[in-house]
Amino acid sequence: MKSDVAASSTTARTIYDLARATGLSKTTVSSALSGNGRISPATRERVLEAARALNYEGNYYAQRLKRRCTKTIGLFSLDLDLGAETQKIKAIQRKLTERGYDVPISSYGSYGGGETVEQITLMSTLRRQRPLAIVCSLRGIAPEVLGELRRYAEDGGVVACYGFLDQEATEFDCVVFDEADNTYQAARHLLELGHRDIGLYIPGARRPQEPRVKGFEQALRERGCTLQPEWIFSTPELYDSGGAAMAKLFLKIKRRPTALCIVNDYAASAFINEIQRAGLRVPDDLSVVSHDDSPAAAHSAVPLTSVSHPFDVVAAHVVECLCERLNNGAQSPDARRIVVRGELKARQSSAPL
Amino acid sequence: MKSDVAASSTTARTIYDLARATGLSKTTVSSALSGNGRISPATRERVLEAARALNYEGNYYAQRLKRRCTKTIGLFSLDLDLGAETQKIKAIQRKLTERGYDVPISSYGSYGGGETVEQITLMSTLRRQRPLAIVCSLRGIAPEVLGELRRYAEDGGVVACYGFLDQEATEFDCVVFDEADNTYQAARHLLELGHRDIGLYIPGARRPQEPRVKGFEQALRERGCTLQPEWIFSTPELYDSGGAAMAKLFLKIKRRPTALCIVNDYAASAFINEIQRAGLRVPDDLSVVSHDDSPAAAHSAVPLTSVSHPFDVVAAHVVECLCERLNNGAQSPDARRIVVRGELKARQSSAPL
DNA sequence: CTGAAAGCGCTTACAG
DNA sequence: CTGAAAGCGCTTACAG
Numbered sequence: 086m087k088s089d090v091a092a093s094s095t096t097a098r099t100i101y102d103l104a105r106a107t108g109l110s111k112t113t114v115s116s117a118l119s120g121n122g123r124i125s126p127a128t129r130e131r132v133l134e135a136a137r138a139l140n141y142e143g144n145y146y147a148q149r150l151k152r153r154c155t156k157t158i159g160l161f162s163l164d165l166d167l168g169a170e171t172q173k174i175k176a177i178q179r180k181l182t183e184r185g186y187d188v189p190i191s192s193y194g195s196y197g198g199g200e201t202v203e204q205i206t207l208m209s210t211l212r213r214q215r216p217l218a219i220v221c222s223l224r225g226i227a228p229e230v231l232g233e234l235r236r237y238a239e240d241g242g243v244v245a246c247y248g249f250l251d252q253e254a255t256e257f258d259c260v261v262f263d264e265a266d267n268t269y270q271a272a273r274h275l276l277e278l279g280h281r282d283i284g285l286y287i288p289g290a291r292r293p294q295e296p297r298v299k300g301f302e303q304a305l306r307e308r309g310c311t312l313q314p315e316w317i318f319s320t321p322e323l324y325d326s327g328g329a330a331m332a333k334l335f336l337k338i339k340r341r342p343t344a345l346c347i348v349n350d351y352a353a354s355a356f357i358n359e360i361q362r363a364g365l366r367v368p369d370d371l372s373v374v375s376h377d378d379s380p381a382a383a384h385s386a387v388p389l390t391s392v393s394h395p396f397d398v399v400a401a402h403v404v405e406c407l408c409e410r411l412n413n414g415a416q417s418p419d420a421r422r423i424v425v426r427g428e429l430k431a432r433q434s435s436a437p438l
Numbered sequence: 439m440k441s442d443v444a445a446s447s448t449t450a451r452t453i454y455d456l457a458r459a460t461g462l463s464k465t466t467v468s469s470a471l472s473g474n475g476r477i478s479p480a481t482r483e484r485v486l487e488a489a490r491a492l493n494y495e496g497n498y499y500a501q502r503l504k505r506r507c508t509k510t511i512g513l514f515s516l517d518l519d520l521g522a523e524t525q526k527i528k529a530i531q532r533k534l535t536e537r538g539y540d541v542p543i544s545s546y547g548s549y550g551g552g553e554t555v556e557q558i559t560l561m562s563t564l565r566r567q568r569p570l571a572i573v574c575s576l577r578g579i580a581p582e583v584l585g586e587l588r589r590y591a592e593d594g595g596v597v598a599c600y601g602f603l604d605q606e607a608t609e610f611d612c613v614v615f616d617e618a619d620n621t622y623q624a625a626r627h628l629l630e631l632g633h634r635d636i637g638l639y640i641p642g643a644r645r646p647q648e649p650r651v652k653g654f655e656q657a658l659r660e661r662g663c664t665l666q667p668e669w670i671f672s673t674p675e676l677y678d679s680g681g682a683a684m685a686k687l688f689l690k691i692k693r694r695p696t697a698l699c700i701v702n703d704y705a706a707s708a709f710i711n712e713i714q715r716a717g718l719r720v721p722d723d724l725s726v727v728s729h730d731d732s733p734a735a736a737h738s739a740v741p742l743t744s745v746s747h748p749f750d751v752v753a754a755h756v757v758e759c760l761c762e763r764l765n766n767g768a769q770s771p772d773a774r775r776i777v778v779r780g781e782l783k784a785r786q787s788s789a790p791l
Numbered sequence: 792c793t794g795a796a797a798g799c800g801c802t803t804a805c806a807g
Numbered sequence: 808c809t810g811a812a813a814g815c816g817c818t819t820a821c822a823g
Contacts, residue, residue, distance in 0.1 A: 179547025194532025
């Protein structure tokens with residue numbers, strides 16, 4: 086008594102339609118379709134052909150009502166930026182797609198990722214779909230979201246995270262990028278060039294406990310320099326707009342540093358362009374060390390000395406952790422924590438004092 | 439006989455557990471939870487409280503087995519770039535999230551979006567989830583994927599597309615950006631400045647029937663100039679790397695144009711930086727008109743004359759079309775086709791011959 | 792190798 | 808206002 090209309094038309098909506106069309110039971114049809122159970126090759130072929138002919142496709146939800154294991158791996162990231170974060174997502178997604186997984190992205194459209202409640206809802210929606218695994222970017226995440234992840238894991242889900250070294254450790258495999266080390270390397274490089282008056286510019290809203298300030302400060306301290314609070318800059322704007330806003334700030338201040346660490350190549354590039362337009366020279370009047378070492382760094386007006394942010398390395402580790410845990414099945418080794426660091430590439434934007 | 443263990447623990451896995459805990463029937467529990475049907479406020483509150491206390495959450499798949507209408511709108515885009523495409527996705531997602539929808543992104547990680555079969559699978563997976571609506575980026579899409587969309591629409595799904603003006607019209611609402619007009623405006627601007635020897639550089643692999651070449655050519659033709667095939671450049675690289683590669687090409691050729699249209703601000707910026715390093719001056723030796731008018735354009739070493747790519751306008755139209763159709767319900771007006779064009783913003787990279 | 796039956800967890804007419 | 812029953816479309820032991 087099911088789907089009479091559909092069965093008479095050219096479309097099969099359910100396995101009942103296929104059962105009728107082939108004269109088999111729905112059990113047999115189901116087995117033939119899924120490949121589970123012993124089915125004669127001839128029968129199987131008959132079913133598959135009917136499925137093709139009648140344009141049958143299984144109901145997504147009914148198929149997942151019982152089984153947990155699907156081929157879906159959820160990617161959770163609060164925001165898509167125009168740089169390293171999106172690169173990481175892309176790289177992870179590419180690798181996972183190549184392995185045959187379906188990899189939808191759960192995110193907001195807005196930078197920052199919204200209120201805590203919204204974050205929880207987003208993760209909860211993902212978790213309730215019981216994907217095979219969840220890859221979670223820790224950037225900007227509220228602690229409560231980790232509770233959701235925990236619940237998912239207790240339910241048998243596999244989790245891999247990536248984020249930044251200063252973030253609280255989780256019980257999950259986690260690949261972290263050492264941001265503090267990047268600013269440390271940058272400051273260190275400038276100190277070795279003889280600079281003592283060094284500033285730091287981080288585009289975007291100021292965050293408390295900023296690890297990039299810490300790494301920067303540590304490098305100064307090691308050389309007996311003290312951090313000048315007025316030389317720690319931030320702007321609400323990001324990227325090029327941020328760099329330009331920073332240039333305005335910089336041109337206004339009376340006592341200027343002789344060197345500046347700028348987090349992000351686009352910001353650094355725009356900053357340099359704007360201050361050069363105002364008559365300053367890089368590196369003659371000011372040395373600049375940038376961050377990320379994206380292709381933009383080498384092709385900036387003044388090729389940028391930059392500390393890299395190897396997004397592909399992060400992505401590779403994440404996928405590696407995930408696949409290892411997926412393959413190991415029941416055995417669950419301790420959570421791994423992999424630290425990724427950048428490397429300084431010296432170019433023309435920094436020079437001896 | 440259901441979930442005995444779970445019921446005895448502190449977690450309610452199913453409405454059966456809630457029914458037992460409250461002493462009500464599962465029908466009543468279901469109605470109280472969903473808000474459908476007549477339930478006394480007291481009973482409803484009792485159920486909701488039990489649900490909270492027992493950490494109950496509905497089974498995602500069982501809930502969707504019967505009903506079509508969910509709060510999910512699928513975003514389909516073959517690739518996340520580091521520019522306008524991702525900006526469009528972000529803007530659309532933000533607007534839709536604000537309206538309370540769940541907006542997962544279906545994409546590949548690789549630029550270009552993979553083989554036709556993979557594209558179809560991706561769309562098919564999305565379609566089978568019966569989202570309330572699908573927003574589809576037409577960029578790089580195989581024609582077969584439109585067949586999938588059609589099937590989705592025939593099933594009652596709502597579709598909104600966005601893409602480019604030269605792409606074949608679909609039967610769906612579609613917001614298209616006029617790429618040809620952008621290069622037309624760029625060339626036109628250069629012609630008005632007196633240039634006659636004008637080249638065009640489009641980063642990325644060369645595509646046949648490139649509308650940007652057409653718009654460019656049309657502008658030349660209108661002024662009685664002929665297009666020089668050797669001055670239509672492309673490189674496999676994109677963005678900054680593309681611009682740098684183009685600079686190498688440009689520096690090698692014997693007879694150079696006096697002006698160049700470069701599609702993408704990052705490519706234009708890197709190009710200019712590299713040729714200036716080689717001793718050429720912009721705009722003295724070469725005028726450049728760029729595309730997109732992103733924040734990078736204004737803050738480039740030579741502020742770029744650029745024709746905009748208003749991603750936010752595209753996104754706003756897409757969401758508007760979608761919501762209109764969603765609200766109209768059964769009535770289905772004819773498919774709309776909205777054309778979005780850029781505007782030229784003159785800066786210092788272009789000058790009279 | 793094939794099929795009758797129970798079940799996945801929820802929703803939805805339909806009685807009471 | 809509440810509940811017994813049928814059903815959503817599939818899968819999975821379990822018989823034959």
